[in-house]
Amino acid sequence: MSIRYSKFLQPVTFISDLIVLNIALQCAHSLVFKYYSSEIQSVNFVLLVNLVWVSVSTITKNYTISRPLVLKDNLNRFLSSLLYHLLVVLGVIYFFRLYEVSRWEMFFTYSLFFFFIIIQRSIIFFILDYIRKKGYNRRHVLVIGDQDIANRLIRSFSKHPEYGYYFTDFISEDMIKDFPEQALMEKLVSKSPDEVFVCYKYLHPLLLQKLVDFGEQNAVKIKLVSDLILNNNYASIVNYENLPVIQLSANPELSFKVIFFKRSFDIVFSLSVMIVGLPVFLLLMLITRMTSKGPAFYKQERIGKNHKPFTIYKFRSMYINAEKAGPQLSSDRDPRITGWGRILRKSRLDELPQFWNVLKGEMSVVGPRPERQHFIEQLIEKSPSYRKLLRIKPGLTSIGQVSYGYAENLDQMHSRIRYDLIYLNNINFNSDMGIILKTIRVMVQLKGK
Structure with a gap:
C-alpha cells in the first residue's frame, strides 16, 4: 500500500x-x-x-x-x-x-x-x-551499485520502517555492465522511484553523471552512499568547486545557536537558583560551620575548557586538611568526610556553590565533570580520548555522574568517560534538560556520594 x-x-x-x-x-x-x-x-x-x-x-x-x-x-x-x-x-x-x-x-x-x-x-x-x-506515506526507493553496500542499506531500511522507505529493486554493478545505457534508463523510468540510492565503489563517473541527469529530468532524488562506516557525528560534506569531500572534524564544532542557548540557559538558570535558593544557601553555610571546624566553603583548583585552570567552590563536606597526604578520591566510607558532609554529598547540595562558577563562565550547568591535573594526566595516559572532554566547558552535573556516579578509583573514572563522550557527540538542549531532571531525581533519592 x-x-x-x-x-x-x-x-x-x-x-x-x-x-x-x-x-x-x-x-x-x-x-x-x-x-x-x-x-x-x-x-x-x-x-x-x-x-x-x-x-x-x-x-x-x-x-x-x-x-x-x-x-x-x-x-x-x-x-x-x-x-x-x-x-x-x-x-x-x-x-x-x-x-x-x-x-x-x-x-x-x-x-x-x-x-x-x-x-x-x-x-x-x-x-x-x-x-x-502501517505502510502508508512511503517513498519508493531503488538501489543501484555495489552489492555489499546495498545490502547494508537495505537491512537498515528493514530495521527502521519509520523511515517510510519501500525498496522496489536493486541493480548491481554487474547488471549495469550488461545493460545498454538506454535500457538502464528505461528500467529506471519503469520503476517510478522517488529516490535512487547510488552505492558507489567503482561506479564510472560518466554513468554517475547520467544518473544525476536522470534525477533532474524526472524529479527523482539521487543519493550517494559511501562504503565508509563512520562513528563520528562531525562528518560533513564540503564542496570544493565540483568536488565533494567528506570532512571529519576532530573537534566538537558547536553551532552559534547551541553556544548562545547553552550560555543563556546557564546564566538564567544559575541566577534563578542563586536568588530563589538564597535562604537555603545561608542555612547550609550555617549548619556546615556549626557541625565541624573550618570554613563553610571549600575551594580547589580544577582544569576547565582548553586546559585552563580555575577555582571550583563547594560546601565543605570534609574535615580540614583532608588531603595533606596528596590528592585522593573519596569513597563511601571515607573517614575524611564529616557526618553533615555525608548528607551534603548524598543530596548533592555540596555542589550548589558551583553555580557561581557557572555564572562566571568557567563551567556550564551540564558538561563533563571537571577533574584535577593530577588525575587528568593519569586519565589521558589510560584513555587518550579524554582530551576531547577538555575542549568544552566542564559541568556542574553530567550524564556520567547521573548514569555512572562518582568514581572511587582511576578505573571507575575511566569507565565513566564513555558516558561523557556520548554527551560530547550529542550536545543539545533536550539532552541537557534530561540530565538536569535526572540530577534532581538523584538529589531527591539521596543517591549521590
Missing part, C-alpha cells in the same frame, strides 16, 4: 505552527493581563509577531520534516528560527521604539510557544511513525 500524504505535511505543519504561536500569544497575554499589567498594546504585538514569524518560517523552512524522523534535529532547527524571530521582534520594538510591550508578555509568549511546539512536533512525529509502519 503506497499512499502519499507528504504534499500536505509541510502546509499543515506551517499552519499548525502559526496556530500554536497564537495560542501561546493568547495564553501569555492572559497571564500578563491578570497578574502583571493590563497596559499592553496587544493587537500591535500580535500582528508584529505573526508577520515576522511567517517571514522567518518561510525563509528557514522550519516546518519541513525530512526523513529519517529525528525529533531532536527538527527541534534544533526550530530553535534557530525562534532565535531569529526573537532578534527581529526585539529589533522592531526596541531599536525603532514602535511599541511598548511588556517583557513578561514576551517571556511567556516565547516560553509557551517552544513548550507547545515540543508537544506538537512530538505528536506529528508519533503519527508519521505510526502510519509509515
Whole structure:
C-alpha cells in the first residue's frame, strides 16, 4: 500500500505552527493581563509577531520534516528560527521604539510557544511513525551499485520502517555492465522511484553523471552512499568547486545557536537558583560551620575548557586538611568526610556553590565533570580520548555522574568517560534538560556520594 500524504505535511505543519504561536500569544497575554499589567498594546504585538514569524518560517523552512524522523534535529532547527524571530521582534520594538510591550508578555509568549511546539512536533512525529509502519506515506526507493553496500542499506531500511522507505529493486554493478545505457534508463523510468540510492565503489563517473541527469529530468532524488562506516557525528560534506569531500572534524564544532542557548540557559538558570535558593544557601553555610571546624566553603583548583585552570567552590563536606597526604578520591566510607558532609554529598547540595562558577563562565550547568591535573594526566595516559572532554566547558552535573556516579578509583573514572563522550557527540538542549531532571531525581533519592 503506497499512499502519499507528504504534499500536505509541510502546509499543515506551517499552519499548525502559526496556530500554536497564537495560542501561546493568547495564553501569555492572559497571564500578563491578570497578574502583571493590563497596559499592553496587544493587537500591535500580535500582528508584529505573526508577520515576522511567517517571514522567518518561510525563509528557514522550519516546518519541513525530512526523513529519517529525528525529533531532536527538527527541534534544533526550530530553535534557530525562534532565535531569529526573537532578534527581529526585539529589533522592531526596541531599536525603532514602535511599541511598548511588556517583557513578561514576551517571556511567556516565547516560553509557551517552544513548550507547545515540543508537544506538537512530538505528536506529528508519533503519527508519521505510526502510519509509515502501517505502510502508508512511503517513498519508493531503488538501489543501484555495489552489492555489499546495498545490502547494508537495505537491512537498515528493514530495521527502521519509520523511515517510510519501500525498496522496489536493486541493480548491481554487474547488471549495469550488461545493460545498454538506454535500457538502464528505461528500467529506471519503469520503476517510478522517488529516490535512487547510488552505492558507489567503482561506479564510472560518466554513468554517475547520467544518473544525476536522470534525477533532474524526472524529479527523482539521487543519493550517494559511501562504503565508509563512520562513528563520528562531525562528518560533513564540503564542496570544493565540483568536488565533494567528506570532512571529519576532530573537534566538537558547536553551532552559534547551541553556544548562545547553552550560555543563556546557564546564566538564567544559575541566577534563578542563586536568588530563589538564597535562604537555603545561608542555612547550609550555617549548619556546615556549626557541625565541624573550618570554613563553610571549600575551594580547589580544577582544569576547565582548553586546559585552563580555575577555582571550583563547594560546601565543605570534609574535615580540614583532608588531603595533606596528596590528592585522593573519596569513597563511601571515607573517614575524611564529616557526618553533615555525608548528607551534603548524598543530596548533592555540596555542589550548589558551583553555580557561581557557572555564572562566571568557567563551567556550564551540564558538561563533563571537571577533574584535577593530577588525575587528568593519569586519565589521558589510560584513555587518550579524554582530551576531547577538555575542549568544552566542564559541568556542574553530567550524564556520567547521573548514569555512572562518582568514581572511587582511576578505573571507575575511566569507565565513566564513555558516558561523557556520548554527551560530547550529542550536545543539545533536550539532552541537557534530561540530565538536569535526572540530577534532581538523584538529589531527591539521596543517591549521590
